[in-house]
Amino acid sequence: MPDAPLDLLLLPTWLVPVEPAGVVLREHALGIRDGRIALLAPHAEALRQPAREVRELPGCLLAPGLVNAHGHAAMSLLRGIADDLPLMTWLHEHIWPAEAKWVDEAFVRDGTDLAIAEQLKSGISCFSDMYFYPQVAAERVHAAGMRAQITIPVLDFPIPGALNAAEALRKGLQLFDDLKQHPRIRIAFGPHAPYTVSDDKLEQIRVLADELDAGIHMHVHETAQEVTEALAQRGERPLARLARLGLLGPRFQAVHMTQIDDADLALLVEHNCSVIHCPESNLKLASGFCPVERLWQAGVNVAIGTDGAASNNDLDLLGETRTAALLAKAVAGSATALNAHAALRMATLNGARALGLDTQIGSLEVGKLADLVAFDLSGLAQQPIYDPVSQLIYASGRDCAKHLWVGGKQLLDDGRLTRMDEDELIARASAWGERIAKR
Known part of the structure; x- marks a missing residue:
């Protein structure tokens, strides 16, 4: 036939x-x-x-389609709210207080819609989201027709949508069960960072991730201060601690990794982890430089992410990839580091591999989506x-x-969104901006 x-x-x-x-x-x-x-x-x-x-x-x-391997979609509504500040000042004095004040289901709905539209218009077909109310983000991804990894946020203190880590995990497991057959959405675990999640919670996440064959997506070694404080408090580097707790492996997605010594590199290689490079956010917050070429040459899978629009300030993965290529050359001291073809691979197939989707997307091969x-x-x-x-x-x-x-469903046609109303999105975002600015 x-x-x-x-x-x-x-x-x-x-x-x-x-x-x-x-x-x-x-x-x-x-x-x-x-x-x-x-x-x-x-x-x-x-x-x-x-x-x-x-x-x-x-x-x-x-x-x-480009794969944005790390971001905080709803933070699009906080774009520009606290620019030109170091990471911890930015987080503790501005972002976390703003989130405590404003983040609810409506905020996540409107912010995620804004981020989805911006990403689609930038050539991004799939993204990883690490934010509060993940069930709302999943609903918006479903409605928009996009592909995504949605992570369950876990921290040691109360967050919007969960009074504690136990509640966050309980709700996350329900979401995992609800969406386990979804054709475009995967659920992963998103412990915020080593300095905000205790050993017992990390060990619980490891057990659950093993049982569910789910990814673990985490900020790791974002700044030198993070590593220095971990050494002073615990006597070991954060990545070594995660290895001791059993979290490292092919499903582990280490976001940022600006601080890498020989022992860190050996752990990443041994456990076949992926590193998610966010160069523009790292530059803007003066967090440091991920040694992409060194990782690449060692065989580590390096993907790329925009981070959130509150620290970037855009969700332009093509621009991010250009920055990554240029920065890799400067850090390596070699004009041949991360050539254009390798950079595009980082923004496509490597991102798909980091999210566990490389058999389905990330390259143009017969049989793939x-x-x-x-x-x-x-x-x-x-x-x-x-x-x-x-x-x-x-x-x-x-x-x-x-x-x-x-x-196979067209979501952008001649630069125009096919399922979303740009004027409505702009109006909703502007209304949030006016409310937040008044306070």
Whole structure:
């Protein structure tokens, strides 16, 4: 029996599969059937296949949808509230008091919607969210059609939506059970940081993560101060403590990691952990520099995240990737560190691997889910084009994101959101801004 017609056949100028690494295919097409990639072939061959819709994408580079491996979506509503401050001052004197005052289910709903829209318009098809009221964030991801890892927030003190860690875990386990069959949402554990979560809670999370085969997503070694204080108080570095407690492993997602010595590197390699690099947030808060090239050369999976808009101040993963590539060269003292193709891999397949999704998304391969982005490289600023991936990373901005699909469903069409009303989102965000500014 012949195959059913393709649902959609896309004809870009360039197709960058990411896997195999470094490949750029010219005049190749991609076919989608039932939400998955069903065909990769030269234009002429592909056009012989029956398709319900054929769409030409002249001047466009078709790539896997970007994966934003770390962020705090609802904090979009706190964008710019406390700029130009060091991390602990920013957290203790501004962000945590603001969250205690304002964060409720309505705040998370509107802030997450704003973040989802911004990310879709930036070419991001999947993101990891670490924030309060995770059930509300999951509802917004479901409604928007996006893909996400939603983490259960755990700290040793009361947080919005949970009086203590036990309540946060209880609600999180219910959410895990409710969404275990969801096609686009995964639930993971999100203990905030080593300095805010006690050993007994971390050990409980380890047991639950093992039972549920769930990820653990955590801020680790974000600043030198964090490491210094841990050594003074406990006599061991935070990563070593996490290793002793059994948390490290292929499902462990270590966010930031600006402080890495030889022993830390050995632990990351031994346990096959992923590191989530957030260069712009780290730069803005003067937190330090993650040694990306050193990690990469040691075989550590390094993904990339924007962090929250309150510390970045945008959710522009393409811009983040450019910063990461430039910073990696400076830190390594080598112009060859983290080239453009490797940087794109970090923002796609490496992010998918960190979230445990690399068999489903992150590269353009037959059988994988059709999470795709088309970047328009036909503009003045991208000319002339010798290597389209270099032009994407070094000469393009998120405004070049033209079309985006998640599981074959188009969520961005010619730069316009298909399921969300931008004017309404702006109005809701502005109303929150006015309320917060008055206080």
